[in-house]
Structures are given as C-alpha cells and as structure tokens.
Amino acid sequence: MTRKKDGDWKPTACCLCLANCGILVQLGGDDGRSIVRIRGDKKHPVSRGYTCNKVLQLDYYQNNKQRLNSPLRRNADGLFEKVDWDTAIREIAEKYMSIRDTHGGDKIMYYGGGGQGNHLGGAYSGSVQKALGIRYRSNALAQEKTGLAWVSNRVLGGFWHADLEHCDVAVIIGKNPWQSNGIQRARIVMRDISKNPDRTLIVLDPQRTETAELADIHLAVRPGRDVWCISAILGHMVQNNLVNIDWLEANTSGHEAVLKQLAQVPVEQYAEFSGVPFEKIVQTAEAIGNAQGVGVYEDLGTEMAPHSTLCSYLNMLIFLLPGSLGKKGGTNMITGLNSLFSSVLGHIGGDGYEVNYPTSPVTGSRIVSNLVPCNMIPEEILTDHPDRFRAMLVESANPAHSLADSSRFRDAFEALEFLVVIDVVMTETAELADYVLPAPSQYEKYEATFFNFEYPVNTYHLRHPLMEPMPGTLPEPEIHARLVEAMGIFEEGELAELQRVAQDSRDQFAERFFAESSSNPKLLAYIPYVLYRTLGPALPKGADSAAALWGLCQMFAQTHPAHVRNAGYGGQGFAAGEQLFTAILEGKSGTIISREEFGDPAYQFPKEDGKVALQMKEMNDELATLADYEMPPLPDDFPLILAAGERRSYTANTIIRNPDWLKSNNPTALCINPVDAGRIGLTDNATALLTTKRGSVEVIVEVSDRMQAGTIALPNGLGLSYPDADGNRTVTGASPNELTALEDRDPWVGTPWHKYVPARLEAL
Template identity: 50%
Template sequence: MTSNDTWHQTACILCSINCGVEVKLDGPTIARVRGDKANPASEGYTCEKALRLDHYQNGAHRLTTPLRRRDDGTFEPIDWDTAIAEIAQRFGEVIDEHGGESILFYGGGGQGNHLGGGYGGATRSALGIRYTSNALAQEKTGEFWVDGQLFGRSRCHTAGDYEHAEVAVFWGKNPWQSHGFPQARRVLKEIANDPDRTLIVVDPRRSESADLADIHVRPAPGGDAHLLAALLAVLVRDGLIADRWLDEHARGLDELLAHIATVDIAESCAKAGVELAIVEQVAHRIGTATRGVSIFEDLGIQQAPHSTLNSYLEKLVVLLTGNFGVPGGMNLHSRFASLGGGGGGGGDRRGGEPMTPTGGHRLVTGLVPCNVIPDEILTDHPKRFRALLVESGNPVHSLADSQRMREALRALDLVVVIDVAMTETAREADYVLPAASQFEKWECTFFNLEFPRNCFQLRRPVFAPREGTLPEAEIHARLCRALGAYNDDDLAPLRTAAAAGRAAFRDAFLAFGGQRPDLSKLVAIVLYETLGPTLRTSDGVDAAGAAAVWGLSQICAMTEGPSVRRAGIGDGHDDADLGDALFDAIIANPSGVVFTLDDYDETWRRMATPDQRVQLAIPLLLDEFDRLATEPAPAGSDAEFPLVLSAGERRSSTANTIFRDPAWRKKDASGALRISPADAAACGLVDGDRARVTTRRGSAVAVVELSDMMRVGHISLPNGFGLGVDGTSDGPGVAPNELTSSDDRDWYAGTPHHKHVRARVEAVS
C-alpha cells in the first residue's frame, strides 16, 4: 500500500469537487501529486492547490491521542478505552436527565470526507439524537427548501450543464476560485472563447471569472433581489418567457405573473445599482438562447439579504424561460447518498413544521439553522441543548459570531469532538477523539451533484492510520458498543451469513431489518461489523471501512436503477443483483466510476409534485417579493457602518480550513483586506497599511490591499485565516466570524448574511 514507486489514486480534498489525483509517497509524506486522468469527473484536471496536500496530511495540527479536559482547562492524553467508556457514561448521564433530544449533533464531514458521517448515523441513533446541523444549514438550506416547493421534495436539487449551455450564468459565484463543478477553469475558458456562447457573471466584485465574462453585471452589494425582480419583469415585458413550455410543465403561472407585473423596473434597477440597459441585455440573451441556459447561484447571494428569496427568483429565471429538463439547462441530478439532515425523526412539530426545541425556529430540510445554535443553548428553557457531539466540523470558527459560539459551548454539560486536528471547537471540548486522516482510511464524498453523467469515487487508504488515531467507522463502533446499542450475539446471524458469501448476506440483511428494527437504525455500523471483515479488494486490501458503501449501493440501485444501467453497470445481472454489481464496480475502480447516466426524461421522473409539474408560486416568498417595492435601496443606508464587508472570500490563497498550517500559502500571507482605491483614499489608506475593520459585533486589524476588483463601498476578507495550529485563533489574518453576528440572518432559512456585513474601516497608526 505504501510503496514509494507507486502512484496511488485518491482525490484532492480542498473543495467540494474532489478532483481525482495520484500521489507518490516518500515514507509518511505525500511527495508528488498529479491529476488523475482516469478519474471520470476531473479527467486529470486540478487547480494549483492540490499540490500542497501534504500540509494537511503532515501538518503540526494532527492529533495522535484522545484528550480529556482537566479542571484547569488544559488537556491530558488518555487511552482509547478510557475515552470511549467515559464519553458513553457522560452521554448516558445527559440522556438519563434530559433525554437524547437534548444532544445536538454537528458536522458529519467536510468537503471530502462524508463516509465517517455515514457511520456516525449509528451513534446518533444510539444516543437518541433528534437534532442535527452542519455547514449546509448556513449555506444551502434556503435553496433546498425552494427546490422542495418548486419540485415537490428538497432532494430535487438542480444541476447546471455548464459544459454544453449556450448561456452560462454565475450569480454570486466565482468559479475560477471556488470551483463548484468539474473542471471549472477549463469550462469557463471554453465558454469565453466560443463566440456562439455567452458567459455572464453577476457579482459586485470584478472577480477572475468576471474578467473572462462576456457580460459582467455588477450590482450593489445586497441588491440581487432587486436585480432579479427587474430581470424577471423584463423577461415578461418583452415576451421572452416560454409560454408553451410553461403551459405543459408548470402551474401557478398566472398567480406569479400578477406579482411580477407590479415590479417597477426602473426603480428596481436603481435599487440594485445597475443600468436598465444591461438588465435588458441579459434578459434578451437568456430569453433567446436555444441551446440551454444554466445558472449557478452561490454564497454571494445565498449569504446575503433575501437569501431564500434570491434562490427562488434565480430559479424562476430558469423556469420562465423553459431552461429546465433540457440539454444545456438545469436538471434534477441523481444521488449516490443523501446529504440531508438525518436527525432521528426531526424536531418538535408546530403547525406541521419541525422546529427547534426552545426558539421555535424552522428545521429547514431537517437541519437546525447554524445561526440559532447559540440561542438554543444560552437560555434557561428546560428543553435547551445540554450536550454536543461534533464530527469533522468546526462551529466555533466556521459559524457566525465565534465569541458567542464559544460562550454557548462553555455552557454545555458535555462537548465531544471527533477530528484530525485541535480545532477552535476541539479546544472548547471535554473530550477530543483523534480521527485518522482522509488519506488513512476508506473515504468518499457525497457531493455527487452532476447531470447527465454523475460520478462517484471510493478512495482507498494511502497510508495506515497514524498511531493513536482511528477511522470514524471504528470510533463509532466502539461508541455504540459502549452505549449498549448491540453486542456480538446480536450480530452473530449476519456474521454467519457474510461468511457464506455476498448473496447469502444480502438475503439475511434484508430479513434482519424486519427481525431487529432496533438495530436497523445502526445500519452502517452493523454492516461494518458483519460484512466489513469479509470485504477485500481484488489485490487483497482490507476494505472493511467500505462496508457502508455496499448498503448505499443497494439503495442507489433501487432508486436510480435505469440510470445505473445506462452507465454500463449491471449488464447480465438481474435487478436484485444490481446493487452488488454497482458496489463491485465502485471498489474495482479506485479512480472512480460513472454511477449514473441520465436521459432528459429522468428529470421529470425525479419530480415529486403530484402532477409532475413545477409549482411556480410560493406564497410566502411572493409576499417577500412584494415587499421589495417599499424597501429602501440597500447601498449607503447605514451612516455608522457605511461599507459592506464580504466575510470569507475564496481566493487562490484560501482553501477549506483543513489546511491549518499557514506555510501552505505562497502569497497573501496575512489575508489582506481588499478595498477599492476610492474607499482607501477616503480612509487615508495606501497599499500595505494596517486598518481596523469594525462591525456591530467586533473589530480586527488587517493589512490593506487596494484592489479594483472591489466596487466602491464594498470590502472583503478571505476565508480560512485566523487559524492557529493548536486551535487558538492566533494564526495570521482575521478569523471572519469574529466579526459576524448570529442574529444577522435570513428570516426564513436562518442563513447568515456573511457576504453583507455592515462595517467601517479606519487607519491604524
């Protein structure tokens, strides 16, 4: 497994795209990295960040023993048996006194490590956890909820076909740096270089993607809802909507058009800070395209004012022009596994909607909105959260208002963190359990969001787990046993069946669900304990850690059967064997497989509305849409904080926060505050000066970079700074969430306004 002369297939784990890479090792070091041409999604493509993966694998942040907090706040190393026994006992005490619903689960994986979270479902069930949250609940839940309203279920998520679209629109999105779809830079350049195709970027910043664009629309920060309202109104006014398509595939059109008819286009453009002429140009380019329009909306509008409304209006642009369920347009993609909430039964139900236990905040798509987590702890309500289990997540650093999140964690009876690193959250924990790295175990991502061709890669371990660490599958198995969730006698029938072969195991496993419904809730760990020991690759590598993928393959074969077969999997197998055929294909192809190949009818088959039509009118959001007319212009409306800070910009010098060692950066070492030359001059600043950024929540000092990327009135700080290798915030740069506030959030989904934080800037002598 660790031969230095061998190229090992794995993936980059620094963004959700997980480009396939091959690595060569030098002892415990990742010595060389190159794109993996055999990876069916990335086909050899990478950006420059993948070359630096050893900063994650061998950074000083790695933990190598379980830790227990002492009374004085320092940590002491303890052995695994002690840690597991004490954690089980402490959780048991919380459950006895307050019930499993008083325990919040946060995380379950970052951008490349979702398999551990799959096994974590067993521990959540064993603890009786009902409430879960993760980073999606500060990014995407508003969009998912809108998908649910339009298409019938929130898992009906749209994928753009940027590779083939005649018009590709990136709204609040800079794919050059934040990627978001396979081979993003290559695709952007291809569109930009094709005179018959059009690249449109909507972003207040003149980003790298905007520099390539045919049309760059530059709204005032926070003006997107007004811009979208104007765009929809122009599409209708100028007869650019797809009447016949809407007649066949949608309902609620008349109700929607009645609201759009009230839009004052000129006034909406003025509030958005854009010229009417450019809105008309965009509307006509979208409305006259014949080979598909795909739109990617991202955090620039999802973490800004009117977050959920923005998602709705953006999708209406696609739908009103008939660019849904067609080549080059938006389609509903397949899934290998769900990314959704996963709390055991959701929260309290009020008025039919699941809610948080104390504040009555909606669980949007099953998740507790990240921004209300402190509210659900820092209260004397008897149903407040009392304990927290965190796995591969860092809420103290990554969620709004780090100061208040620390305060909330300190108010809990018990905090347990499973992670590879001493993070800012781990530093607040009572127990920290060190996980093996993503290159030391079987691993995968469930960010498989493409259409018509969707890929999945099950990554083999490249190294053995570092001494003192364990893969999450083993951690959760030990926790479940210590919690008394099962014992060897419970598993004996399945172990016997597994020894008899895969077919016998499948029959026994299906029967087991009916015989032992209590254990079927622990399904991933049951598979790890029973089928796992029998799994090997063709070259003899122990594949116990892949057992959960066998279960997911069965589900995928049942739900996506025709598309799995279209991908060339399962020839000669009947439907009962399709799941095993899929699993065998996955495990035999370490560079990944195309697991589904869709035709365009598949989008309509995935629709979950009763009549398979799009439900265009969402009354709650149409009410908010109407209120735009009386809302003041977002720009320049706060004299005390006249600037808008985009907190957490993705740059070439930033990745996700699993890179904790600042040495990985080649430039922008201090995470500069970007500011327009005009704003800098007004503040008396020049390049390289130090400036204090102050928001309602806090202040921090940053080095200034004058940048004509920034629109006047708009400043930005990068993500991924302010990280210390030992979980303190003493690394270079500003930790953005020291400046954000948890109550600055979308009224419906609770998503934060990180890209629209009111701020002022002053020179520091």
C-alpha cells in the same frame, strides 16, 4: 525529501473543495508519509485530469504539527490529559447516556459529519444518534445552502444541477468559480463559454472578479441588492414575451400568478436601485429568453446576503421561465447515492404557506434538510429553556471558528454540560471540548463524499488509503461502533450469523440481512453500525468503512433500476446493487454509477402531480414587498460593507492550518477600492483597524480596483492558530467570524449575511 520514480503514482482526490478532483500522488519524505508530487488523474470520470493550483499544497493538510494521536480528556485543572481509547469510549458513553436518561436524548445535538472531502465517517454517526435518541443535528450547509434547498424542494421536489458544459447561457450568481471552484473543471468550463461567440457568460457579482472579467455580461450589482437586479431581469423577460409559455402551461402549476406578478415589476426602477444599467438588464433578459439551454449556478455571494432565500427562488425562475429544465445544456434534477439536500416539508395551508414543518426546540426555527440553522445554535443553548441543548457531539467540523459570531459560539460551547469533538487536529472547537477523539487523516483511510451532483452521468469516488493511519487514531466508523457497543445496544453474538454469512458471500449476506431485518427491525434502525460490524470485516483490509455504501448501492439500484442498468450494472434481485458496490469498491479513480436520459419526466418532475410548483406563496409575497422596501441605511459609524470570507487563490476550507501554504503576495489582506483607500489614507500593505458591531481586528490592506466603492473584502479560512518554529501558537490573518453577528440572518432559514457586514476601517 525523497523523490519517487514514476510508477508509484496512487489515485485519490483533492479534499479542498466540493469538486473533489481526481488526482494521482507520489509519497516520499523520510517516513514515506509526505505527499511530494501531485497531478490530475485523467481516469477520473468527472475531473478528467483537471486540478487547480491549490491541490499542490495538500501535504500541508496531511502533515502538520497539530495532528492528534491520542484521545484527550479535560482534567480538573482544565487541561487536556491523554487517556486510552477504552477509557475514553466508556466515559463518553456513560456521560451521554446519563444526559439522555436525565433530560432526554433530544437535548444532545450532533454537529458536522464531514467537510468538503470527508463524509464517509459521518455516515456511521446515525447509529450513535439513534442509540442516544439524538433528534437535532446541523452542519455548515445550514449557513449556506438551506435557503436554496428549501425553495428547490418546494418548487421542484428535489435538487438541480446546471449543465454548464453545454449551455448556451451560463448565469453565475454570487460566485467566482475561478478561485472558489465548486464547479467541475471550473476554469476550463468558464473559459470555454467566454471564448465561444455563440455562448454567453453572465456573472452577477459586486466585484470585478476573475470570472467577471471573462463574462460577456457583468452585472456589477450593489451589495445587498441582488434581488432587485434578478427581479428586473425576470420582469423584463415576462414583459417582453421572453418566456416559454407553452412549456410553462404544460409543465408547471401556478405560473399565471407568477407571470402576473412579474409583469408588474418596475424594471427600470429596480435596475437603477440595484446599480446595474438598464441596458445590461435588457441584454441579460434577452440572452436568457432566447437561449436553448440556460444553466444557473448560485453560491455564497448571494446565499449569505439579504433576501437570500428569495434570491434562490428567483434564480430558479431564470431557468424555468425559458423552459430550460430537463434538457441538455439546461438545468436538470439530480439523483445521487445519498441526497444531502432532501428535506421534510410540512403541508401547504389555506393561505398557501407551509405549515407543520419541523422546527428547532427553543427558538422554533425552521429546520431544512434536517439541519437546525447554524445561526440559531447559541440561542438553543444559552437559555434556561427546559428544551435547550445540553450536550453536543461535533465530528469533523470546527463550528467555533467557521460559524458566525465566534465569541457567542465559544460562550455557548462553554455553557454545555458535555462536548466531545472527533477530529484529525486540535481545532478551535476541540480546544473547548471535554474529550477530543483523534481520527486518521483523509489520506490514511477509505474516504468519500456525497457531493455526487453530475448529470446525466453520475459518479462516485471511494478513495483508497495512501498510507497506514497515524498510530493512536481510530477511523470515525470505528469510534461510532465502539460508542454503540459501550451503550449496550446489541447483545453479544446478536450479529454473529450475519458476520459468518458475510465471510461466505455477499449474495448470501444480502438475502440473510433483508430476511433477518424483517423480524428484527433493530438491524435497519442501526444499519450503519450493523453493516460495519458484519459486512465490514469481510471487505478488503481497512475497507470496513465502505460497508455502509453497500446498503446505499442496494437502495440506489432498487430506486433507479434503469439508470443503474444503463451504467452497466444489471441482473435480478440484489445483483445490480452488488455489481455497483463492487465497482465502487474497486474503482480507485472514481466510478460511473448511473446514466440517465435527458428529460425523463419521472425524474425531472418528481413532485406528486408531475409539475413544477412555480408559485411559492412565501416567496411571492416577499417579492411583492420589494417595490416599497426601504433599504436600511448603513449606520454612520459603519459606512462600508464587508464581505467576510472571500475565496482566493490560497484559501479553501480550514483543514489546512499551516500558514506556510499561503503562497501569493498578500494572501491575508483586506481588499479595498482605491477611492475608499485614499479617503481613509491607506495604501498597499498599510495596517488598518477593521471594526464591526461584533469586534475589531487589525488587517493589512490591499488596494484593488476590482472592489466596488464602499465595499471591502476579507479572505475566508484564515485566523487559525498554528505553532510557530518555537512552538508558540500564532494566528495568521483575521478570522472573519470574529466580526459577524448572529442576528443578521435570513428570516426564513437563518442563513447568515456574511457578505453584507456593516464595517469601518481606520488607518493605524
């Protein structure tokens, strides 16, 4: 490996979690395409030089044996054969159009659009969806965040961000930021709160995680009982005047009913049922109730367990009851270039329940944030219902591996009439496809995410390519553009005038574009494609993919003029949007896009009446059932509770498939409490058979007193196949989703209970 001298450092970002830390890398290797050195980029406005250990392994993503370099078509023998791009695009367009014309475009589903580092390509899929009349889509957020998105939109009118850097009290629920990150500068922020005697770190987690060890208060709740623990905290706050009644009266509606309900919570009984000592509930409630600023962060530990949507609602009450919304050190509503969590809501019926909300075509499941619940997808395919999905387009996603109950997904994908996968590597989903279209890696093209969740200063990072694309690949925006063209949506020369003006000046382009779009609505209907083919070629070489950001910048400058102006972009007409776009295009280490004022009521209280809708009838009614709720007993043959998919120091998402990146001692091990291990006859590194109602898998065991008795945990992101030295595909670790069940899911939004899987373990 050739080592480069200082001076060759190139700015980009880590794509292994949603923090997307800014990094500097040096390239080397025989062909100069290996990422050989990596360090944090101090110029990045959010991460400011921070990285975690995982980033050092990025080259395992960039260079691996499963990269694709040609479109593939499945032949009559069921094998893949290479085809040229023109053939692939033409045949794919023809097949999709045939399904559209025969059955309707709503029978084609779009899934994916990016993972934790790559959303830019998916932004162009909208034009293909439009051309085909695709109505339904989904992605992994619909197995994680849709419960939170639903209650956030109903109660607050948008999405929120905890100011963990400045809060007095941080409440971390179902998350171990020490390993899973997600929070910017996670370890520094957690350690700062932990060390400061004037601040309090509260962690709710069944396990004694690294973050729980830092906590002032660790609420070691029994698995599946978070909701009783949180209700007890809120109940104690209300029953002991630890709520900010003046703030609630001034800023919320429905607070009387909610406070009345919480006043009835039998706190001691709920505490006992949750497994958390009453004294800790009191200590927590007092810390929250007396704080100036409360920051709450919930994640998959609670979002993938029973009562998950109700927990998300109650978690908002943790910062709302003390009036900790819209202030420094509290929780704030955020605005980004493109909201991932906005949702079309129905209207509220006479009983207080939402009605006329969007639903999926076969099962009638609630659609939140425009996403069909992931757990429902097989049921939307494996049926003879006339409205079933008959075809899918999967982009930058691996649902056959990453969603619950992999075998049911494999059955569903095999039942489709047509499946196309766009990806960088041959994934488990691509293996099931009729066509596979190869894309360059995230470091071979312009790339970005829409995880811009910061407040009051928000940022955007458009990453520039580090190297030329792998030959034979096409970036996703080009694939989408060619599909639109193969479907004959625009006539030849229809965009010529816009293309000509774009070459002259972007100011003139803006005027021309908006003038033409008023007489030709197709320009707006297909805006990603139109911008890509008109403005794109006028951008610096290879930056065509950034063209859609120009449209987003113009919209953002129109809807948030003061915030954009405060960030330094001003002027009349299209000038602010243009300046913002230029700054993003040129800002290789990330760009500040907006500066807001704490507490601005127009943005902190975005609902029509300017108030927080504290009461959400569906949730209040479910809360009322807790007192008489009978926890279903674990089946006799499944006495343990498996957390299927735990972030560890060498797990991230599944974009790193090469097992060589696993550096720790036991990266694939199933963790188990010493008492349970002794009872079953297991010691460290023993082999055991793990069984759930959906399947069995052999595991290596690690005995750990971090685990609560009766619980076991498997790491996430494993069970991927990768060629060994002889070229034979081998699977490393257990795939958690071979063990999870579709039907074990949240009743409101269908999110799976990956953290509560009844299981048994037998020594082998």
